[in-house]
Amino acid sequence: MTPITEVEGRRVALSNLEKVLHPATGFTKGELLHYYATTADVLLPHLRDRPVSFLRYPDGPDGQLFFTKNVPPGTPGWVTTAEVPRSEGPARMVLVQDLASLMWAANQVAEFHTHQWVVSAPEVADRMVLDLDPGAPATVVHCCEVALWLRERLAADGIEAYPKTSGSKGLHLLAAVAPTPSERVTEYAKGLAVEAERVLPRLVVHRMTRSLRPGKVFVDWSQNAARKTTAAPYTLRARPAPTVSAPVTWAEVEACRDAGQLVFRAADIAPRVQDYGDVLAPLLDEGRAGPVP
Structure with a gap:
């Protein structure tokens, strides 16, 4: 029998709590649900009002991985959904607005991916993202070097990254x-x-072509397209260990000298939030939004 729990007055089914999802550490589905419950205060503001795509991995990262963008069958009626534009016609997607819908969504075992716009203004971005992806033997250390250059370049345009x-x-x-x-x-x-490729030609590539990427950092600008999504802050990722897309400080980026320095797992996040709060909280302040040149 699937356990039913009450979350903020909603009945939520939480299943297979002992199932191991991240085999490198034996991290279970129960631990995944606990992670999301205890991280909700900082995670939810970054999900709220943004249609969510789920990259599901119900049998762990070695099992089948698949994106769910439309509202899944069996979604409770109290979960907020919204119509969003698609090239093939309007579709309905989930909005994770509160702790109850977060726990229902987490029970699907998924990474959370969001658009750069909110549902009240589809295809009108209020965020910009640059995804820095290192091609081996480049590592996150090289990404940090590129990130520092981009920080200053964005600041010159009045945009804080x-x-x-x-x-x-x-x-x-x-x-x-x-x-x-x-x-x-x-x-x-x-x-x-x-521009980054022009200034840092030995370090940066702006094209996705695989043959160009070894030893360089691919600056993926394309995730700003209206129909694309990016892994949300604080989401767990479908990796052998329960790694998190974790906010970091610029001081940590500046100090990065080893690829292992900027790897954070579920257990690391609560102490980091206690020490730093939500490093990305300024993104939620409309007064800090800069105009795009």
Whole structure:
């Protein structure tokens, strides 16, 4: 029988609590649910009002991985959903608005991915993202070097950037921007990536072509496209260990000298939040959103 628990007045089914999902550490589904419950205060503000795509891994990272964008069958009626535009026609997606819907969604065993816009203004971005992806033998150390250059370049345009780990091997830079059509933000982000490659030719590549990427950092600007999503802050990732897309401070980026320095697991996040709070909280302040040049 599937256990039923009450979360903020909602009945939520939580299943297979002893199932091991991250085999490198024996991390179970029960531990995954506990992680999301205890991280909700900092995670939910970054999900709220943003349609969520789920990268599901119900049998762990070695099992089947698949994206769920439409509202899944069996979604409780109290979970908020919204119609969003798609090239093939409107679709309905989930909004994770509160602790109850977060726990229901976490029970699906998924990474949380969001658009750079909120549901009230589809395809009008209020965030920009640059995904720094190292091609071996490059590592996150090289990503940090690129991130520091991008921070200064963005600051020159009046835009303040904030870093987080990807939860895999790279870094994400996020910035709050004044509401701007996603197409324009994508164009601006691409221009930054091209400029970074011109200034740092031995370190950066702006094209996705695999043959160009070994030993360099691919600055992926394309995730600003209206239909694309990026791993949300604080989401667990479908990796052998329960790594997290964790906000980091610029001091940590500046001090990074080893690829292992910026790897954070579920158990690391509560102490970090206690020490730093939500490093990405400024992204939630509309007053800090800079205009896109």
